[in-house]
Amino acid sequence: MRKLDIPAIQHIATGAALMGAGGGGNPFIGKLMAISAVRQFGPVTLLDPSEVPDDAVVSSPSGIGAPAVTLEKFPNGSEFKLAMKKLEDLLGKPITAVFPIEAGGINSMMPLVVGAQMHLPVVDADGMGRAFPELQMSTLVLAGHKICPIVMADEKGNSVIINTDDPHDAEKFARAITVQMGATAQSASDTTTGKALREDGVTGIMTLCEKIGTLLSAVSQYPTVADALQDLLQVTHGYHMMTAKITDIRHVTKGGFNFGTVIFNGLDEDQGHTGQLEFQNENIVFKREDTVLATAPDIIALVDTETLMPVTNEMLHYGKRVFVLGIPCNPKWRTPAGIKSVGPRYFKYDLDYEPVEDRVKAFRSQTVEAVK
């Protein structure tokens, strides 16, 4: 158990923007909301999952919708209070702690906002170990836990309660309401027990994000950016897949999602090569020429070549220079059910999932062969 101060929140937001795989929303907005809540209501307690009683009632407050829209439609803070209150009424008992459903720029911060506002501790565990675009894409759902009841709320004081045992129906209903609420909405969902979250969530994610954020805040103190990148890869167990400049972006917002393709031209040691990234809120597939180097559920993250700061998808622009990183996902996702739920075929790519470490190693050994 420890108190999160404002620098810790800043670091968590930065780290979550990286682990968010390009999605999860703008890290600055989430961070500003969390910092403002902590300034107003006092610091938030982070609980190690081992400290949460087995029978604790834990729920996840989160934003739903197209992250690009959150830039223009900022939650006013009352949405979560309404959603949490309605959820407690439904449960007939108080919620004892909150947790982030995903590690992403916005949703890693929402439990901190609610934790500060409602004086509830936040558990150091999430339901993805990264960000994903749909509600049913969580290790909690994978383990058989329910998303519902979901309480959704908007800035006008409207609320909608969704009850279904089918996680895909839950996602469909929530998405339809999100669109009607103006493309973003706030929610409280995924109520479970302390024991279930500890066993079926991704534990330690907030601490990992904080560690990443702390490292990235100190990049300028490294002798070279390459040294800092090495440390980042070590902390995340990640791979550097390409150094590149963005040369094209196709991007649409459709049905509450951001869809897009990013085209890269290689720089430095990757000069003369091209890369392509497909995203659906989050980054899903990255390839160099025709070789796929990483797919969901592994994490494809872009970072700035000078600062190593994560580049989320609403920050993409022509000419941006990035390192493209591949980070292994939590092993809970690497089961047949996990791959079915969030692997490339779910996102309509005709590709089998292979772990990013295998893909990158195979690519590197081929490249060495070719050079010989």
Add this chain to the structure above:
Amino acid sequence: MRKLDIPAIQHIATGAALMGAGGGGNPFIGKLMAISAVRQFGPVTLLDPSEVPDDAVVSSPSGIGAPAVTLEKFPNGSEFKLAMKKLEDLLGKPITAVFPIEAGGINSMMPLVVGAQMHLPVVDADGMGRAFPELQMSTLVLAGHKICPIVMADEKGNSVIINTDDPHDAEKFARAITVQMGATAQSASDTTTGKALREDGVTGIMTLCEKIGTLLSAVSQYPTVADALQDLLQVTHGYHMMTAKITDIRHVTKGGFNFGTVIFNGLDEDQGHTGQLEFQNENIVFKREDTVLATAPDIIALVDTETLMPVTNEMLHYGKRVFVLGIPCNPKWRTPAGIKSVGPRYFKYDLDYEPVEDRVKAFRSQTVEAVK
């Protein structure tokens, strides 16, 4: 207070199909459901509005969605039990009576289904005195009563609860969920008091529908169909606007609504004339050549030229011979707020509302002029 037997239910369904202004869904389906419920659970009590205690808790069970789809996706009966149970849980008290939100083929029958299933009386009042396509289009909403909470349920046991003070938001949210539930869903909503329903609803609508249905069941006993039509016009205070054959129908289902245009060629005394009807679930505008003869909120109804049976919009087909009738709406709709809510401009027609009786009289006097 009286018991409704199966013939009474059949007559109400027929009358409601006429008052439903082309919309409100297929009368046979609603009738079959109500009759089957009464056979299984016993007859339903119809309460005169004066018999309902002032503080009675009254709610309306109704179907939402594109009526055309109900033909293929028949409610299984469990949806209303779920919706009513959830609504009672939310209210924290039992519902003491139900009422139809609209007079239409399906929604005039749903309270009878629920009344039989749950042994609740049905109040002889609705919220429209006809059918309309959107939830906020009720004289109850016009008088300031709330639609929410709305509990929606589908055949899979899914439920969604909508809470908003904005009737247009309620409609938007319910429509979005209806689409996700497969284009039709069942709901319980518009909870109010006995006093409010008596004062702000359209009272006597079930009895009027029954009277119309009884008359239409006896058409073959009249010397001529014209005699029966005269009686029908008298009972409904309606006007015969055209005798015609359907020569074209354009029809789409979009976002949970049926939209369409029907083209008529005149028959008999209207030979040589053309007519055009625009509908959005319900009939909204009818004109002969370029002269508008009726618009919402007045009721435009088609009836078969041989049987006088109402022809609802999913029963339209090329070659069908009909009388086009115009029936004055309940006076509650004829206020500036009522016209704004359900007049032709709301449905995007560049027309001012004028009472059907004024339009028809003006047209007839012009025609007489022209003949002179």
